[in-house]
Amino acid sequence: MRLPQSFPSNVRVALLGGSGFAGDALAAALRARGDDVTVLSLRDPERAANGATQCEAIVNLAGEPIAQRWTAAVKQRIRSSRTELPRAFLQHIARLRPRATAYVSASAIDYYGSSATATFDESSAPGTTFLAGVCAAWEREAQGAAALGMRVACVRTGLTLGKGGMLAKLVPLFRAGLGGHVGDGRSWYSWIHVDDLAGIYLTAIDDPDGALNAVAPRPVTNAEFARALGRALHRPAFLATPTFALRAALGEGASVLLERQRVLPRRPLERGYRFTFPELAGALEDIVR
Numbered sequence: 001m002r003l004p005q006s007f008p009s010n011v012r013v014a015l016l017g018g019s020g021f022a023g024d025a026l027a028a029a030l031r032a033r034g035d036d037v038t039v040l041s042l043r044d045p046e047r048a049a050n051g052a053t054q055c056e057a058i059v060n061l062a063g064e065p066i067a068q069r070w071t072a073a074v075k076q077r078i079r080s081s082r083t084e085l086p087r088a089f090l091q092h093i094a095r096l097r098p099r100a101t102a103y104v105s106a107s108a109i110d111y112y113g114s115s116a117t118a119t120f121d122e123s124s125a126p127g128t129t130f131l132a133g134v135c136a137a138w139e140r141e142a143q144g145a146a147a148l149g150m151r152v153a154c155v156r157t158g159l160t161l162g163k164g165g166m167l168a169k170l171v172p173l174f175r176a177g178l179g180g181h182v183g184d185g186r187s188w189y190s191w192i193h194v195d196d197l198a199g200i201y202l203t204a205i206d207d208p209d210g211a212l213n214a215v216a217p218r219p220v221t222n223a224e225f226a227r228a229l230g231r232a233l234h235r236p237a238f239l240a241t242p243t244f245a246l247r248a249a250l251g252e253g254a255s256v257l258l259e260r261q262r263v264l265p266r267r268p269l270e271r272g273y274r275f276t277f278p279e280l281a282g283a284l285e286d287i288v289r
Contacts, residue, residue: 011035013205014052014100016042016089017062021164022157022194026059029198042085049092057102057205058093058150060086060142066108066131067166075130082138090144103145104204107154109190109215109263111135116186121266122156122211139211153204155197158215158263161283162194167229171288174229180239185223190215190263193277193286200268213265217278222260225280232284 013030015023018039027037038055040048042062052058064081068074086105093099112120113127126136139154146152161167173179192200192215200214220228230237265273277283 011057011205012055013037014048014055014058015039016048016052016058016060017106018059020061021162022160022197023061025162025194025198026061026201029195029202033202042081042089045085045088046092049089049096052093052100053096053098055100057104058100058145059104059106059201059205060089061106062086063106063138070130079134079137082134083141086138086141087144090141090148093145094148099148099150101150102153102205103142103150104153104155104201105138105142107135107139107142107156107211109156109158109213109261111139111156111211112261112263114187114261116188118262120213120261120263122213123266151209153209154211155201155204155214156211156263157197158190158192158213158219159260160194160197161191161287163287164194167287170229171233174233174235174237177235178239179226179230179233179235179237181223181226181237182240183222185221185226185240187222187260188219188262189222189225189260190219191225191280191283192216193283196275196277199276200265200273203268203271203273208267208271210267212267212271213263214268215263215265216275216280216283217265217269218280219262219264220280228280228284229288232281232288 013035015027015037018027030037038051040051042048064077110131111126112124113129113132126132142152142154197214200212204212226237
């Protein structure tokens with residue numbers, strides 16, 4: 001069933017897993033336009049479902065952090081937090097009235113796997129890596145909301161830049177003159193400023209279904225990213241972190257930094273979304289200023 005494409009003003013939104021810097025930015029953007037936001041934890045799916053009953057839209061940002069050393073237990077937590085918990089949440093939602101008419105799930109551009117040469121958009125097929133499988137399963141679980149009469153959108157997020165996440169770890173190193181590229185520097189970084197990430201979530205809440213790539217329209221290589229961050233901080237960026245060091249520190253999880261993809265935001269652009277920060281230099285200068 002295709003539901004109405006947009007909400008009136010003052011939407012009541014349930015935000016699952018909204019405690020990180022991306023969730024903070026989205027909550028602030030929602031409140032700035034007059035929406036009511038209820039932040040809920042998905043660790044207790046039944047309680048979260050009860051808390052979402054009066055909301056017209058549900059946004060699920062919850063998930064075990066990816067940037068850590070991947071043991072078998074960690075990989076299981078990464079998958080189950082994105083599949084089993086949302087499934088349990090929607091099972092509880094199915095027994096409640098009233099219920100939301102839109103369900104927006106986080107996903108990631110890791111859906112596409114990795115490639116040194118390919119360019120991906122929302123029509124591209126899923127990859128075969130561990131994270132690609134997790135993202136595909138994550139999005140399948142989100143489709144359970146469609147059976148409950150909800151419009152479903154999945155936001156495939158790239159490397160998010162803001163006053164948290166990866167930049168919070170990188171900026172001190174670069175300020176100390178210890179910054180540089182990772183590996184050979186040729187892997188792609190499909191990035192997005194956290195304000196534009198929030199903007200694309202607003203678009204997903206209000207209108208389309210299906211997948212939307214939350215990435216800026218101009219991806220860069222890792223080496224270009226390092227140089228741009230060095231310029232923004234007025235620091236050199238000549239050093240390089242060797243591949244073996246990353247693999248020693250993060251194991252299989254090092255693939256998050258070493259194996260990336262060039263992804264374009266075709267559907268947000270088609271929907272008329274205008275990026276506040278389409279260029280990396282402007283995004284970094286805004287964040288580190």
